[in-house]
Amino acid sequence: MSIANFRADLGDIPVEDRPRLVQQRSRDHYWYSPILKEKLENVTAEIVVSPRSVEEVKTVLAAAYRHNVAITPRGAGTGNYGQAMPLAGGAMLNLMNMDKVLEIKPDRVRAQAGAVMEHIDQQTRAAVGGELRFHPSTYRMASIGGFVAGGSAGVGSIRWAGLRAFGNILGLKVITCEETPRELDLVGKDILKVAHAYGTNGIIVEVEMPLTQSYDWVDVMVGFDDYLDACRFAEAVGHQDGLLVKEVAACAAPIPETYFTRHKTYVRPGQSAVLLMVAPVAVDAMMVFIDHHKGEVLYRSDTASEEERKRLPPIYELAWNHTTLRALKVDPTITYLQTRYPSVAHIKTIMDILGDELPMHVEVARQDGKVAFAGLPMVRYTSEERLEEIIRIHEENGCAVFNPHRYTLEEGGMKRTDRAQLDFKREADPLGILNPGKMIAWNDPDFDFESGRIWLFSGLAPAGA
Amino acid sequence: MSIANFRADLGDIPVEDRPRLVQQRSRDHYWYSPILKEKLENVTAEIVVSPRSVEEVKTVLAAAYRHNVAITPRGAGTGNYGQAMPLAGGAMLNLMNMDKVLEIKPDRVRAQAGAVMEHIDQQTRAAVGGELRFHPSTYRMASIGGFVAGGSAGVGSIRWAGLRAFGNILGLKVITCEETPRELDLVGKDILKVAHAYGTNGIIVEVEMPLTQSYDWVDVMVGFDDYLDACRFAEAVGHQDGLLVKEVAACAAPIPETYFTRHKTYVRPGQSAVLLMVAPVAVDAMMVFIDHHKGEVLYRSDTASEEERKRLPPIYELAWNHTTLRALKVDPTITYLQTRYPSVAHIKTIMDILGDELPMHVEVARQDGKVAFAGLPMVRYTSEERLEEIIRIHEENGCAVFNPHRYTLEEGGMKRTDRAQLDFKREADPLGILNPGKMIAWNDPDFDFESGRIWLFSGLAPAGA
Ligand SMILES: Cc1cc2nc3c(=O)[nH]c(=O)nc-3n(C[C@H](O)[C@H](O)[C@H](O)COP(=O)(O)OP(=O)(O)OC[C@H]3O[C@@H](n4cnc5c(N)ncnc54)[C@H](O)[C@@H]3O)c2cc1C
Ligand SMILES: Cc1cc2nc3c(=O)[nH]c(=O)nc-3n(C[C@H](O)[C@H](O)[C@H](O)COP(=O)(O)OP(=O)(O)OC[C@H]3O[C@@H](n4cnc5c(N)ncnc54)[C@H](O)[C@@H]3O)c2cc1C
Numbered sequence: 001m002s003i004a005n006f007r008a009d010l011g012d013i014p015v016e017d018r019p020r021l022v023q024q025r026s027r028d029h030y031w032y033s034p035i036l037k038e039k040l041e042n043v044t045a046e047i048v049v050s051p052r053s054v055e056e057v058k059t060v061l062a063a064a065y066r067h068n069v070a071i072t073p074r075g076a077g078t079g080n081y082g083q084a085m086p087l088a089g090g091a092m093l094n095l096m097n098m099d100k101v102l103e104i105k106p107d108r109v110r111a112q113a114g115a116v117m118e119h120i121d122q123q124t125r126a127a128v129g130g131e132l133r134f135h136p137s138t139y140r141m142a143s144i145g146g147f148v149a150g151g152s153a154g155v156g157s158i159r160w161a162g163l164r165a166f167g168n169i170l171g172l173k174v175i176t177c178e179e180t181p182r183e184l185d186l187v188g189k190d191i192l193k194v195a196h197a198y199g200t201n202g203i204i205v206e207v208e209m210p211l212t213q214s215y216d217w218v219d220v221m222v223g224f225d226d227y228l229d230a231c232r233f234a235e236a237v238g239h240q241d242g243l244l245v246k247e248v249a250a251c252a253a254p255i256p257e258t259y260f261t262r263h264k265t266y267v268r269p270g271q272s273a274v275l276l277m278v279a280p281v282a283v284d285a286m287m288v289f290i291d292h293h294k295g296e297v298l299y300r301s302d303t304a305s306e307e308e309r310k311r312l313p314p315i316y317e318l319a320w321n322h323t324t325l326r327a328l329k330v331d332p333t334i335t336y337l338q339t340r341y342p343s344v345a346h347i348k349t350i351m352d353i354l355g356d357e358l359p360m361h362v363e364v365a366r367q368d369g370k371v372a373f374a375g376l377p378m379v380r381y382t383s384e385e386r387l388e389e390i391i392r393i394h395e396e397n398g399c400a401v402f403n404p405h406r407y408t409l410e411e412g413g414m415k416r417t418d419r420a421q422l423d424f425k426r427e428a429d430p431l432g433i434l435n436p437g438k439m440i441a442w443n444d445p446d447f448d449f450e451s452g453r454i455w456l457f458s459g460l461a462p463a464g465a
Numbered sequence: 466m467s468i469a470n471f472r473a474d475l476g477d478i479p480v481e482d483r484p485r486l487v488q489q490r491s492r493d494h495y496w497y498s499p500i501l502k503e504k505l506e507n508v509t510a511e512i513v514v515s516p517r518s519v520e521e522v523k524t525v526l527a528a529a530y531r532h533n534v535a536i537t538p539r540g541a542g543t544g545n546y547g548q549a550m551p552l553a554g555g556a557m558l559n560l561m562n563m564d565k566v567l568e569i570k571p572d573r574v575r576a577q578a579g580a581v582m583e584h585i586d587q588q589t590r591a592a593v594g595g596e597l598r599f600h601p602s603t604y605r606m607a608s609i610g611g612f613v614a615g616g617s618a619g620v621g622s623i624r625w626a627g628l629r630a631f632g633n634i635l636g637l638k639v640i641t642c643e644e645t646p647r648e649l650d651l652v653g654k655d656i657l658k659v660a661h662a663y664g665t666n667g668i669i670v671e672v673e674m675p676l677t678q679s680y681d682w683v684d685v686m687v688g689f690d691d692y693l694d695a696c697r698f699a700e701a702v703g704h705q706d707g708l709l710v711k712e713v714a715a716c717a718a719p720i721p722e723t724y725f726t727r728h729k730t731y732v733r734p735g736q737s738a739v740l741l742m743v744a745p746v747a748v749d750a751m752m753v754f755i756d757h758h759k760g761e762v763l764y765r766s767d768t769a770s771e772e773e774r775k776r777l778p779p780i781y782e783l784a785w786n787h788t789t790l791r792a793l794k795v796d797p798t799i800t801y802l803q804t805r806y807p808s809v810a811h812i813k814t815i816m817d818i819l820g821d822e823l824p825m826h827v828e829v830a831r832q833d834g835k836v837a838f839a840g841l842p843m844v845r846y847t848s849e850e851r852l853e854e855i856i857r858i859h860e861e862n863g864c865a866v867f868n869p870h871r872y873t874l875e876e877g878g879m880k881r882t883d884r885a886q887l888d889f890k891r892e893a894d895p896l897g898i899l900n901p902g903k904m905i906a907w908n909d910p911d912f913d914f915e916s917g918r919i920w921l922f923s924g925l926a927p928a929g930a
Contacts (some may be wrong), residue, residue, distance in 0.1 A: 106594065107680070107746040129571065129594065130678075133707075158707050167707035167750040188753040210709070210746045213678040215572065215597075239834025242598075242632035243677070281572040281675045285632040288653040369704025371834050461871050 002067050003046045008093065014097070015057050016048040021094040025074065025092050030082035032324065033405040034335055034381050040407065043089040046073065046364025050094040054175065054183065054205050060093060061181040061203065062432060071177065073199035075114060080321060082407035083150045083198045087437035095145055098205065105291040106127055108170055110208040114147040118142060121214070130211030133160040133168060134246075137320035145204045147173035148172065148195050153249045153374070155277065155316045157365035158238055158336060160212075164195050165368075173206035176428040185430075193424040198409055200439045203373035217246050217277040219301040219315035221263060222290055227252040227272040227351070231344045231373070234274050238364040238371035243285055249319040252351070252360040255378070262312050266298040273298065275315050320376065323361045327378055335387075336361075339375035339394055343351045347373065349397050354390065356380070366444035374393025375399070403448040410440045410447075422447075468511045471556065474528035478521050479562070488923040490539065490557050495547035496827040498848050499800055510537065510551040515559040519640065519648065519670050525558060526646040526668065529547040529898060536642065537900045538664035540611025543603040545786060547872035547879040548615045548663045552902035560610055563670065569593055573635055580608025585609060586679070595676030598625040599711075602785035610669045613637065613660055618713045618839070619769060620742065620781045622830035623675075623703055629660050630833075638671035641649040641893040649893075650835060663874055665904045666890035681848040682711050682742040684766040684780035686728065686756055691715040691735040692816070692825060696809045696838070699739050703836035704846075708750055712742035714784040717816070717825040718849065720843070722793040727777050731763040738763065740780050785841065788826045792843055801826075803867040804840035804859055805816050813836065814862050819855065821845070840864070875905045875912075887912075 007015060023044040030036040051057045064071045070090025076083055078233070086092060097409045098112040101120055104127045111120050122129045134156025136142055142151070148169060153162040158169060173196055184202070186194060194202050224230035224240045227250070234250040237243060250381060256273040257264050267273060274295065275342060278286050283302060290297060301309055318326065324336040341347045341362060351360055359378040379390060391401045406412050422441045432442055441447040472480060481487060491509040491705055495501040516522045529536045535555030539584055542549055549558060563577040566585055569592045576585050582600045589595045599609055599621025613634060618627040625633060637651045649667070652657060659667050689695035692715070699715040702708060721738040722729050732738060739760065743751050748767060754766070755762060766774055783791065789801040806812045806827060824843040829836060844855060856866045871877050883910055887906045890897070906912040 033896035107678075107744065142720065166705050166754060167709065167747050170746065170749070186748055213572075240631050241831045241834060242630035244632065281635065282632050284635070284653055289631060366706045369836050393921060 003069060003091070004068040006069045007047060007064050009066065010049060010060065013052070013059060014050040016050070018045065019044070022046065022048055022092070025077070025094065026086050027076075028077040028084040029080035029083060030085060030407070031336065032080040032113060032321070033082075033109065034383055035387070035405040036082045036407060039356045040082045040085050043082075043085045044089065045092045048092040048094050050097045052097045055172075056206055057093075057098075057175050057203055058183075060091075060107050060279055061175055063180065064091065065177055065179055065181075066434060068431060070433050070436050071203075073145075073149070073203050075143030075149075076116070076138070076141045077438070078142045079138075079146065081148040081404055083406065083435075083438065084146075086428055086435075087407075088208055090433070093203065095203075095205075099143075102206065104130075106130060108208060108210050109287060110171075110206060111144055113204045114143045114208055116140070116145055117142060117147065124211055125214045127138055128211065129214055131214035132199045132209055132213050134157070134163070137322040139173040139315050144207045144209070149197065149199050149204055152196065156318055157363070158245055158248050158371075161366040161367065161368070164192060168210065169195055169205075169207070170210055170327070171208035172204050173203055174202035174428065176202055177434050178428075178430060181422065193420050196409075197406070197421055197425075198435050198438045199443070200409070200429070200435045201421060202428040206451065210308060215244075215246075215279045215281075218280060218283050220276040220278055220297065221266060221299040221315065222274040222276065223267065223271040223296040223298045224274065225271065228344055228348055229293070230272040230274050230295075231347055231362060232296055233290075233373060234362070234364045235344065235373070236293065237274075237276065237286075237289065238366075240289065242282075245276055245286075246279070247275060247319055248364040249275040249323070250362050250364070251275065251318070255323065255327065255361060259323075259324065259330050260318055263299065269320070271298075275319050277315060279436055286380055295452070301394065303415035323376060324378055327359070333381050335381045336378050336404065337391065337394070338377055338404050339377060340400045340402075341373040341375050342398060343373075346397065346399050347375075350377075350394060350399060353393055353397075358390065398422060408438055408440050429458050468556070471532040471534045472512060474531065475514060475525060478517070479515040481515070482511065484509070486519070487511065487513055487557070490559065491551050492541075493542040493547060494545035494778070495546040495550060495794070495872070497786070497800065498547075498870040500849055500852070501547045501872060505547045505550050505866055505872065508550045508552060509554065510557045510920065511554055512637060512726050513557040514557050515562045517562045521565075522558075522668055522670055523646040523648075525556075526640055526642045527644065529556065530642055530644055530646075530896060533896060533898060535898050535901050538610075538614070538668050540608030540614075541581070541606045543601075543607045544611065544615040546615075546869055546877055548903065549611075550872065550901075552872075560608060560668075560670075560706060564608075568670065569594060569595075570675070573673060573675050575636075575671060577607055577671055578669045579608050581605070582607060582609055582612065589676055590679045593676065594679055596679035597621070597674055598677050599628070602781050603788040604781065607673045609674070613672055614662065614664050614669055617661065618830055619785055622828070623710055623713050623836075624831065626831040626833070629657060629877055633675065634660055634672070635675055635765070636671075636673035637669050639667035639669055639893065640668055642899050643893075643895060649885070651849060655843070658681065658885050661874075663885055663900050663903045665874070665894070665900045665907070666886060667893040667899070676774060680709075680711075680744045680746075681744060683748050684764070685741040685743055685751065685762065686731060686764040686780065687739040687741065688732060688736040688761040688763045690736065690738065693740050693809055693813055695760075696736040696812055696827060698755075698760055699827070699829045700809065700836060701758065701836070702739075702741070702751075702754065703831075705754065705756070707747075708754065709744035709747045710741055711744070712740060712753075712781055712784055713829040714740040715827050715829070716740065716783070720792065720824050724788075724795050725783055726795070727781065728764065736763075740784050742780060750926050772907075785828060788841060792824070798846055799843050800846045801841055801843050801869065802856065803869050805865045805867075806838040806840050807863060808838075811862065811864050812840075815842075815859060815864060817881075818858055818862075823855065826850040855925065873903055873905050
């Protein structure tokens with residue numbers, strides 16, 4: 001591997017090699033996890049390359065192949081499992097210069113991988129009154145390519161389930177890392193080979209996504225004295241097929257009063273909050289429904305003053321991983337878990353055992369046609385051992401955990417690496433230099449796809465190993 | 466009650482009193498049921514009144530109140546429980562002259578009660594690219610007021626659940642039957658007082674409904690050799706949150722080959738069929754999903770010839786109550802039931818017991834946030850006793866039945882009359898002359914709202930009794 005020779009083959013493609021800047025670009029939001037923070041602190045690439053076109057991406061990948069240089073793709077770097085961190089050094093491939101929206105139709109949009117989701121929506125709203133089905137709470141920063149390669153679900157999942165639910169991605173254009181890189185247009189089942197593969201088996205350069213009708217969503221915050229009532233209400237909203245919502249989350253006290261810095265004036269001490277995004281057409285019915293559940297409307301954006309609306313972040317920036325982010329800003333010892341709670345009773349059990357060590361936060365989302373609690377509870381972190389114990393307590397009580405303190409595809413458990421993904425890597429990245437170290441199955445010939453057990457990857461492997 | 470005096474008070478409001486025509490207009494699709502057919506055969510009003518404005522409706526209702534004349538509202542008369550039949554004679558109130566679309570916004574439409582649903586959609590599609598969330602399969606004939614007053618669910622319920630799910634109706638303008646009829650604008654919870662009340666407690670003159678994004682839905686018919694595989698596939702489609710569909714139904718052999726007169730050339734003998742309406746944006750993914758379930762695509766409208774598309778009815782006219790209608794045209798002895806099957810295993814149990822006496826047909830629809838099988842099995846009718854036995858067999862095997870062979874609100878079991886509906890009738894119809902005989906609770910002071918049992922109404926009550 002020779003970075004100098006690699007670089008010499010890049011022509012006028014923009015590069016950056018000042019170590020401080022390269023290290024900055026070698027990081028994502030891995031610091032969400034105290035464990036990853038320790039493990040990945042010193043990881044850095046040697047160079048950042050920022051192609052401006054598909055042709056330039058091909059040039060970069062051909063050069064990487066020739067010189068055996070590890071390539072780690074990067075969108076906005078908002079992933080929070082260290083997915084975009086260059087374990088084997090080499091080059092960061094920054095996609096953010098490829099940010100054009102290519103085509104808008106009434107029911108779909110095609111964009112370059114580096115397009116920021118908020119920018120896509122601005123253009124599709126103006127052109128056809130449509131918007132993306134969902135987005136992560138990092139909507140205003142994250143790239144569509146990074147979401148497809150590294151994300152899972154988000155605002156809109158109450159209606160459309162997860163990103164990888166069939167039909168939620170229409171097409172991907174992927175560049176392979178070979179002597180002569182190829183352009184592959186993946187549709188149908190083939191999309192799943194590359195979605196949520198952390199860029200280990202191809203560089204996504206274009207994404208085609210379905211659009212849905214856009215609304216001026218109304219932010220609503222509802223207060224409950226009892227968090228379990230808040231959960232029951234949130235679940236009931238999810239079951240109301242006629243009430244059009246884009247976001248439903250429930251945050252237990254003391255989260256709202258302590259960490260929602262700008263919204264906390266609306267919250268009484270001890271109050272838990274349900275966060276909603278409601279279509280204007282559903283607001284009247286929602287108010288009746290809130291009343292029926294004895295909730296207290298703490299804030300609604302449609303009747304708020306201009307000044308209030310300017311001062312407050314959108315409510316989705318209190319939800320999903322932003323809930324933890326807000327807490328982290330106040331208390332840097334906080335981290336979180338990703339869980340699944342089969343019922344309100346399960347939430348109660350876990351809260352009874354763990355109390356204030358685990359300030360509870362759940363998202364209500366569809367999964368396989370069912371309304372489910374996707375837990376993102378905060379954890380007042382003390383040690384790795386205790387975190388493992390908290391995970392065990394969850395599992396022993398019938399609550400699955402998808403460990404966000406792991407940087408490999410397999411260990412995160414958000415999606416089992418399947419043979420199709422591995423096979424595709426053999427085809428698209430024969431040298432194994434795309435985001436090396438993130439797919440355990442690549443490195444372990446005895447990998448058991450069926451085990452379903454949580455893998456603990458041993459260390460940082462060199463490129464191509 | 467004096468029809469002559471009533472008539473004299475109507476001014477130039479159009480009326481019809483030729484007995485043959487009045488009797489025609491006194492009928493709905495009650496003949497779907499051999500039992501109702503016998504019971505209601507001789508029911509007729511004495512006059513049909515066809516107001517053209519809200520003011521004229523008030524004039525009619527004031528005159529009815531003054532002269533104690535029973536008033537039975539009627540849209541297109543496609544209801545099939547005899548709901549629109551004038552048990553106590555008097556006047557039919559024909560709403561079909563009030564058919565204007567009053568206001569279209571991007572997310573909602575307001576129309577007069579007599580507007581035909583297909584006409585509403587034509588206008589909202591042209592104006593804002595929106596369409597009603599759902600419609601009965603009688604879309605091309607039925608009025609929006611008749612649907613709200615007498616319907617339940619339909620094409621679109623796979624996404625939006627039933628008509629009375631909260632948020633699916635935004636507002637109703639209702640005229641009371643008093644000395645001086647009042648105009649009431651019902652919103653929120655109050656809507657449920659009048660929705661599915663068969664017009665017993667107020668005349669709906671305007672309806673406001675939410676719109677959703679319109680599509681050129683693609684009709685798809687999928688063949689399966691085993692009906693239970695068809696059901697499994699249909700349920701799985703319902704669980705795919707990313708696959709946007711408007712209709713999912715499964716019809717067992719020999720229904721497709723025998724009764725789908727114009728589609729049957731696509732069907733092999735013994736084949737069961739799943740009927741789908743798929744958004745264009747979901748068609749590619751659906752084809753993969755069909756293949757995954759080993760279904761056979763028998764017909765798809767997006768690749769059919771112009772000639773084929775002209776020749777064939779839309780696929781929703783093979784679904785919901787149209788499945789039975791198509792069978793009735795071939796074999797007049799056929800009738801049907803309305804059931805709920807908790808699982809495919811329940812469907813199997815019932816089919817094993819009843820065999821060809823009950824050609825199976827299920828609709829897949831959401832209900833309270835869950836995907837469920839709404840059964841509309843056909844019944845090869847022999848006698849009322851046997852029909853009751855088939856109902857009993859269902860109930861004994863854990864499958865609820867909503868008896869479509871009853872013309873009262875309570876007995877149909879589609880919706881329990883609640884106290885709010887009765888209280889509202891006291892207010893809006895103090896004489897009890899609106900569609901008399903359809904609300905048991907009105908006539909029976911001891912009516913037990915909580916019993917939940919199926920009521921068998923004793924006979925035809927005179928107006929105001
Ligand atoms: C506060 C906060 C809130 C969040 N909320 C959510 C949420 O609601 N839902 C959710 O799913 N995630 C969430 N995340 C995680 C993350 O923000 C999203 O998944 C986001 O979409 C990632 O986009 P990005 O452009 O930042 O990708 P990056 O972080 O740059 O990359 C993500 C992964 O994809 C790979 N990659 C990037 N671009 C490409 C490409 N073009 N081709 C191939 N591989 C590529 C990277 O190597 C990396 O493995 C959140 C994170 C934070 C910090
Ligand atoms: C082949 C076939 C298929 C069908 N499919 C479906 C289906 O998919 N889903 C479904 O829900 N139904 C279905 N139905 C039943 C019926 O077609 C629908 O409910 C339809 O919407 C009724 O509309 P209409 O205008 O024909 O009403 P009508 O039959 O005229 O009236 C229905 C009821 O409402 C009352 N009413 C009518 N207008 C008013 C008003 N303005 N104010 C107060 N009360 C009023 C009547 O008195 C009567 O009780 C079907 C029927 C048939 C025959």
